[in-house]
Amino acid sequence: MVTFTRKQFNQAQGLTWKAAESVVASAIDVPVGTLRTLRLAGRGPRYETTVGGQVYYTRPAVLEYIKDHMGQGQESW
Structure with missing residues (x-):
């Protein structure tokens, strides 16, 4: 787990x-x-692939994933 x-x-x-x-x-x-x-x-940020197979992520998906996996005491904004 990251x-x-x-x-x-x-x-x-x-x-x-x-x-x-x-x-x-x-x-x-x-x-x-x-x-x-x-x-x-199947545990990382949501992603999409192009027809050619390149993987990419959207900024909102990455930010959501990071927020959901913040270390103890890091979640206070």
């Missing part, structure tokens, strides 16, 4: 509306492999 911080949430707010898997991973300081493992296990 636990996120307020810093990662703030970084994710800077994502474009749709971002590739590698861009999201870089923005939230998580290895691409971790993001991919979560996705394949």
